[in-house]
Amino acid sequence: MYHDNGMNPDYLVIGAGVAGLRAAIELAEAGSVLVVAKESLKESSSEYAQGGIAVALSDDDEVRLHEQDTLIAGDGLCDPAAVHALVEEGPAAIQQLIEWGAEFDRQGSKLAFTREGAHSRNRVLHAHGDSTGHEIARTLYHKAASLPNIELRSYAMCTGLLPGDGVDGVELYDALSGAAVQFRARAVLLATGGLGNVFLNTTNPDVATGDGVALAWRAGAEISDMEFVQFHPTALHVAGAPRFLLSEALRGEGALLLNARGERFMEGLHPLKELAPRDVVARAIASEMKRTGEDHVFLDLTHRGQAFIRQRFPRIYDTCLKHGIDLGLQSAPVAPAAHYAMGGVRTDLHGRSSLPRLFAAGEAACTGVHGANRLASNSLLEGLVFGARAGRTMQESPAIGAAHAAPPLHDWPGGLPRHEIQRIAWEQCGIVRDGEGLRAACALLERTGSAHPAGFTPQSAEARNMQQVALIVARSALAREESRGAHFRTDFPEKRAACGKHSTARGNDGIGFRPGAEPGPGGAP
Numbered sequence: 001m002y003h004d005n006g007m008n009p010d011y012l013v014i015g016a017g018v019a020g021l022r023a024a025i026e027l028a029e030a031g032s033v034l035v036v037a038k039e040s041l042k043e044s045s046s047e048y049a050q051g052g053i054a055v056a057l058s059d060d061d062e063v064r065l066h067e068q069d070t071l072i073a074g075d076g077l078c079d080p081a082a083v084h085a086l087v088e089e090g091p092a093a094i095q096q097l098i099e100w101g102a103e104f105d106r107q108g109s110k111l112a113f114t115r116e117g118a119h120s121r122n123r124v125l126h127a128h129g130d131s132t133g134h135e136i137a138r139t140l141y142h143k144a145a146s147l148p149n150i151e152l153r154s155y156a157m158c159t160g161l162l163p164g165d166g167v168d169g170v171e172l173y174d175a176l177s178g179a180a181v182q183f184r185a186r187a188v189l190l191a192t193g194g195l196g197n198v199f200l201n202t203t204n205p206d207v208a209t210g211d212g213v214a215l216a217w218r219a220g221a222e223i224s225d226m227e228f229v230q231f232h233p234t235a236l237h238v239a240g241a242p243r244f245l246l247s248e249a250l251r252g253e254g255a256l257l258l259n260a261r262g263e264r265f266m267e268g269l270h271p272l273k274e275l276a277p278r279d280v281v282a283r284a285i286a287s288e289m290k291r292t293g294e295d296h297v298f299l300d301l302t303h304r305g306q307a308f309i310r311q312r313f314p315r316i317y318d319t320c321l322k323h324g325i326d327l328g329l330q331s332a333p334v335a336p337a338a339h340y341a342m343g344g345v346r347t348d349l350h351g352r353s354s355l356p357r358l359f360a361a362g363e364a365a366c367t368g369v370h371g372a373n374r375l376a377s378n379s380l381l382e383g384l385v386f387g388a389r390a391g392r393t394m395q396e397s398p399a400i401g402a403a404h405a406a407p408p409l410h411d412w413p414g415g416l417p418r419h420e421i422q423r424i425a426w427e428q429c430g431i432v433r434d435g436e437g438l439r440a441a442c443a444l445l446e447r448t449g450s451a452h453p454a455g456f457t458p459q460s461a462e463a464r465n466m467q468q469v470a471l472i473v474a475r476s477a478l479a480r481e482e483s484r485g486a487h488f489r490t491d492f493p494e495k496r497a498a499c500g501k502h503s504t505a506r507g508n509d510g511i512g513f514r515p516g517a518e519p520g521p522g523g524a525p
Contacts, residue, residue, distance in 0.1 A: 009034040009151070011394055012170055012185040014158045014212065016041045018133070018383035019362025019390075020191030021140035023351075026391025028149040034183065036156040036172060038192075038458075039207050041141065052124035052132045052249060053384075054377035055090040058113045061121040063087045070378060073118045073277055074371020075485040076500050077225070082368040085349055086378065086385050093384040094125065102139040103127060116248045116376035117275040124377045126249065129314045136380060157458050158211065161188065161219040166356025168400055175458060187397040189390055190216060190345060190353075190360040191383075195229075198470045199338035200419075200426035203235050203245040209462045210469030212364030216345040217468060222354040223505040224366040224514075225343030226469075227476035227487045230374055231431050232339035233257075233281040236332060237296040241323045243337040246299055246316060248376050251275055253312060255301040257285065258331060260294050279373050279486045282336040286431045289335065298331035336431055340379060342370040342486065343476070346504065351390025354506075357397055361390040368502075372485020414460070415448045415467045425470045429477055434491045438478040445471040476503045479511035 010031030013020045020035060027033045035041075056066040066087040071078050098104070104125045105112045113122040127135035144150050155175040162169040162182060169184035192212030196204025217223050234250070234257075235243040251257075251274045259265050265288050270276035276284075285297050301309055306328025310317050317327055325332050345353050345360035347367055353360055362383040369382050416424075428441035445467055480503060482496040483489050501513040 008169070008184045010186050012036070012183060012188045013191060014170065014189065014215075015191035015193060015362070015364070016141075016152065016154075017191060017193055017362060018136055018140060018380055019365075019387035020189065021137070021144050022384050022387030023189050023191065023359075023361055023391035023394070024144050024150050025140065025147065026388050027394060028144075028147040030395040031149065031186075033150045034153060034185075035144070035150060036153045036158065038157045038211070039155060041152055041154045052114065052116070052126040052377045053094070053136065053380040054116075054119065054124050054375065055094050055381060056087060056121075056123055057091050057094060057111060057125070058121065058123055061113075061123050063091070065120055066090070066123060069118060069120050070369070070375045071371075073373050073375035074369075075373050075495070076371065077228075077368075077485065077502065078371035079368025082349055085389070086369050086382060089385045089388075090381050093381065093388065097136060097139055097384070100139050100143050102135055104132075104135070105129065114249055115252045115275070117251065117272065117281070118277045118375055119377075124249065124252070129312050131315050133380060136384075157461060158192075158215060159461055161215055161358065163219070164357075164403075165401060167219060167358040168403070173456075173458060173461070184400055184403060186400060187357050187359060187394040189351065189394060190358070190364050191362045191387065192364045194363040195341050195466075195469050196338045198421065198425050198466050198473070199229075199430065200422040201235065201243050201335070201337040203232050203243055203337050203339045209466050210341075211462070211465045212360060213341075213344055213472070214465035214468045216353060216355075216358065216360065217472065217505065217507065219355060219358070220507055221358060222346040223344065223472055224346035224502050225372075225476070226341070226472045226505065227480050227503060228342035228370075228372050228485055229338060229429075229473065230278055230340040230342065230486045231282040231336040233278055233285050233336050234299050234334040235337035235339075236320065236323065236325075237335040238323045238325070238333060243335075244316075244319050244323075245337075245339070246320075246332060246334055247313070248278070250299060250301055250313065250316070253301065253308075254304055255299050257281070258298040258300050259288050260292050260297070262298075265297075277373060278339075278376065279488070282431055283488060285334075285336055296333040296335045299334045300331040301327055302329060302331065338426075338430075340374055342366070342372065342374055343503075347386075347390075349386075349389065350393035351386060352393065357400075359390045359394055361387045372487065415464060416445070418459070418463045418466060421445070421463065421466045421470050425473065429470065429474050431488065433477055433487070433489045435478060435481075435489070436491075438474050441474040442471065442478060445474055472505050475511050476505060479503060479513070 190212035195210030196202030428437040
């Protein structure tokens, strides 16, 4: 059932995490803003971000050092201008959050900083020990809710982008009424978060099904760097338990990685040992699991004592305890899980996609900040900085013209079941890849069937998004014939200078590559 909506906002924000809310706050100065969330307004990847937010604010840190660490982690594929914008605007963005009521942990009157993998300084702020994302999201939500121009709407899934002069609006499926509603707006922001649930094992919440990337891809926008998926090395691995993230901050506080015999295995593999970049640690754990025949390794912080762990990591400690693991007394079984996508909707430094009026920010976007491998705790900062940038630039969008006839957008030929998509992605497009497996994945993921026998459901829409996103990942990984950052192929195990380019995907045109940062058709670099 379809309804023509008569109350169109000036701006549409799809997603209510850090990037979406920060953009909405900026947009509220210029007009009416509708922020929609697929589930509860408080269910986003931002809520689950434990470790912290990286920013050069400590006495012994400098912006240029944060910039340098980010570029090194990105393994030759960061956009230097995007990285500079991130680290340069980061301190002011944090100070603004504090003014709005964010409560970061302190040592006396000073902010408390910790260190995570591949950082050269202690620059990671945290809140309530290990609930940083929750605290930032809480602060932004209360700020947004206080602004009369912002309407917050939950349980509304975006099922398509309306064509017109670029993108003229969106179609939403309202789960409460069972109706599809079409909204038109001057500009649309995709801030839909990640794609972790494309994989069988993930630290992401259930809502992270790659919706923004799939929506943009179907509309004809350019997608970039989708082969670079970060697998977090240490997710809790207990039968029957969710793959709960055990933050890198645990290793920052001295946690050791041990094999089944209680032996450390990171020594000799990388100078930073347990604090090596995430891709290095994840592959080392996968290799050790294969060598020993075990499905996990162990993370041990018992030497820091129960009192310290409970005070520093209350949420992690309590969650592990619920699953029978007392971190103060025993090691936790861990294994890698899909965690973060460096790629996404290709944008410029102001959130513009390759389509007029369509913007993206946060994990759904590919700004070039993260390159081939995201530096730990840069994601929340990216959401803040580039969410605000997108919000400012969206205000420049002109008023929309006459409405274009838009047919229902959420009908589709059926495809693979959700679990089958996840299995293919995990086994063929996971931590370690090869050409044979990627070609097989592409062949399977290209299959579609007849119309879904039960008609449209939000679950079938998610499955379509997941299948399309998994296919873009597989095609991009097959095209990149090298190993770089989070992308590792056994048949091309070395990094190749000739491959230092960004992959691009647009519809079914195949995968291309673009060098450096150059202007795109709609403003994207």
